[in-house]
Amino acid sequence: MRCALTIAYNGTNFLGSQSQKESKNTVLGTLDSALKKINIQTKIVASGRTDRGVHATGQVCHIDVPLYWSDITKLEHALQKVLPASILIKKIKIVDDTFHARYSAKKRVYRYIIKVGKSNPFEDDFITFIDEIDLFEVQKKIKLFYGTFDFKFFMKSGSDIKSTTRVIYRAFAYKHKDFIVLNFEANGFLRSQIRLMVGALLSLNEDEILDQLKCRVKHKIKPAKSNGLYLSKIKY
Structure with a gap:
């Protein structure tokens, strides 16, 4: 029986989402250990990987489980009980055997959260703090990524x-309370692509961004920090 799991996680102390041979301190490695504790041996397939320190509010994975776990509510409770507080099972549903968390995905949505001012110990793991930002300029430049x-x-x-070709369906920025939120929706993203796009928005002008998008000139960009990035939704 194939199940799709929608999970959220605090990526601060994980070495990324993908399982690694040399370490179990990853999101999928931790999820795999939890599944084994309730006697489920299965391969976990995620919609995509997130880097070290990156969070998720809507990551999707699929697993194959024995039929005696047809009570999905019971499965959800049993699995959550053996997971650390840093991983939350938001939803489990039975899906068709042809469903594939990665290859069935049509669009992926990420958000990057910024706050102007001095960092503090209560938010620093989840928000990127910067000294200043011109929201109007960022809102103009972020539209360049559309297409x-x-x-x-x-x-x-x-x-x-x-x-390395990707389609950006939506790219916009807005203010929510004290936060600046950058939203990106695409058919897929390359490794560290969003962090580099955010870095470009914060350091390059419009012409320089276009230079890179058209592969004319590669400017020096410092990737934005991982702690402000969230995988927010997978669309199927």
Whole structure:
């Protein structure tokens, strides 16, 4: 029986989401250990990976479980009981056997959260603090990412992928209370692409961003910190 799990997690103390041979301190590694505690041996497939320190409010994984777990509410309670507080099972539902958390996904939505001012110990793990920001300029520049582009200049090296072209369906910025929220929706993202796009929005002008989008010039960009980034939703 195939199940889709929607999970949220605090990525602060995890070495990313993807399982690693040398460490179990990852989101999927921790989830795998929890499943084994309730006697479920299965491969966990996520919609995509998040880097060290990145959070999620709507990550989706699929697992195959024995039929005796057909009581999904019971499964959810049993699994949550053996998971740390840093991982929350938001929903479990039975899906068709053809469902694939990664390959069935149509769109992925990320948010990046910024706050102007001095950091504090209560928010520092979850928000990127900066000294100043011109929201109007950011709102103009973020629209440049809308469309289909080769993002090879907005990618961390070491990625093993067939294509660096991605489609950005939505890209906008807005203020919510004391926070600046940057929203990106695409068919997929490259390794560290969003952090590099945010870094560009905070340091480059419009012409320089266009240079990179059109692969003319690669400017020096410092990736935005991982703590402000959230995988917020997967659309199927």
